[in-house]
Amino acid sequence: MQELDIKEIWRTQELSTPELEEHQLERMIRGKSQSIMDSLKKFTRIEHIGNIIVSIAMICYFLYRGDYGFSFALVVFLGATVIYYKRLYNKLYRIQPSADVHDYLLVVHSELRDFVRKYQISFSLLFTVAFGLGLYLGIRENPNADRFGDPIFYVKIASVYIVSLLLCFLLVHVIYASKLRKIKQLLNQLDQLN
């Protein structure tokens, strides 16, 4: 098969492409995106809404209990997360697949890697704060409970904390590690060709 033949064969297939109906196209552009960047945007949005709901619920709870210090701290935390997510959205929405392949892969890889790191850091902080806060409130509510004097209780709490953290890390790794690896491989292929 000569060089010219390859191009000739390539051209013949245009004749066999099926017609695209208007309703099919309409369905396509109204459909859900499966792109990795859209998944990141979707997760970021869900996470942001979740944070707002939980923070407001906790602010209401602490106000109800008369814990104004905690309430104030949570209001500050909520303000900081809103600013953080606004900046994150802007960054994610700037990434367009109309960039050249090398630049697009580079930016997708960097965003995905940052996303995984952010999750690992957030999980570590949130779990530590949640377990610490739970323990603090538990002791404050019931300072004379026997379990607080029992070292086994703390070992159990620490075990649950470590296992939960490891499970979350594993989940993030299972979801994103292969994607990160694939994009890195593509970037390596491009760099080797360049």
Added chain:
Amino acid sequence: MSSKEFFNTFVRDQKAIITKICRSYSDSEEDFQDLFQEVALQLWRGYESFRSESKVSTWVYRVALNVCLTHFKKRKRKPETSSIDNMLREPVQEGVDPVHEQVAILYEGIKQLKEIERAIILLYLEDKQYNEIADILGMTRTNVGVRINRIKSQLKKYIDARVGHQGDMEDARAVNA
């Protein structure tokens, strides 16, 4: 004409390009449909903000290739495959259109290449100039030229082997008959 109507006409015009790229990066009919839909969706989203900073074809190729390269299959691969792949696996039957068969073998050869090499040869087969290929992929023009020659000979070797093997099968079938 509304922007949606403009877009519909636009996608119909670009359908052949999108089909060829999606077909080269999909293993099944289901994958192909997913990729085509995603490309159409991303083109629609970028359509209004497209400011002719690059050629329309460059923009379409970039979007289609970026979508195909970063697409991660969600569903398990089903045993059902595209008509092209089915044709490749089945022994060649009498009466099968030789043009379709040649196209199938060419696609099979393209799918043996690495993803980025696939993108380079697709653009070459689409008669793109080295400058435009470099612009779409983010490579240098010189490297594009060097790589195309290597990929072409790699593809040619594969196709020759495949056609030779098919020829042997046809001979065997003729002897058996």
